[in-house]
Amino acid sequence: MTNHTAGPDFVAFQVRNVEASARFYEEVVGLHRLPAPNPAAAVFSTGPGSSFAVRTPLPGVDLEAGTPLGYGVGVWFHQEDALAVHARLLAAGGEVVEGPLEGPFGTQFSFRDPDGYLVTLHSRA
Template sequence: MSATAVEGPDFVALQVRDVPAAAAFFEERLGLRRAPASPPGAVVFATSPIAFAVREPLPGVDLTGDARPGLGVALWLRTPDAGAVRERLLAADTPDVGPLQDSPFGPMFSFTGPEGYRLTVYGG
């Protein structure tokens, strides 16, 4: 058995039904920029320190009907100013934007993103 250990998350991708709409949401409402290249069926963003993408569902993943993608997954997005991002989402009529709260990581809030994913933004 190898003594090599996993170092931690290096890439995060949300599986979505509508890749162009999800990509537009992250670009227009959260200000992410697309990476120079993306594989077919996905949009990769130039995020740091961990790469982030939206992609078509993998074989065997069923997102039809009332399936809520990401149930049980907590995805936190870092920003220098959570309050400003929250105001931008409210101005864009983003559904279900929660109140700004204190957390061990600084100000934070949660909201419902593309296709029902629950996302948290923190920092400031």
């Protein structure tokens, strides 16, 4: 048995409307949606050994409390054609909060998802 923890291997955002958020991440961001038998979540493949999901809130989570969701947490996705996603995001009326710009992770930009989570997308693998 090893004495270290690997991860993260799964990240989930708690959202107001699972289907609306799932469509955003599938159609605008370009994630590959997996079949999910649980209607409380939509799961996406994000690479070998990792997944991302949008799901209904867990007990005790108040999405209407007024605190920005995910405040202080950085979630990054990789996409070789970051500018194509940027264009889709703008066409869908999405909110870009930074970029696109060239940085240490290639072309990158940050956006808010439909629930207000801040996500950065970058092009360098």
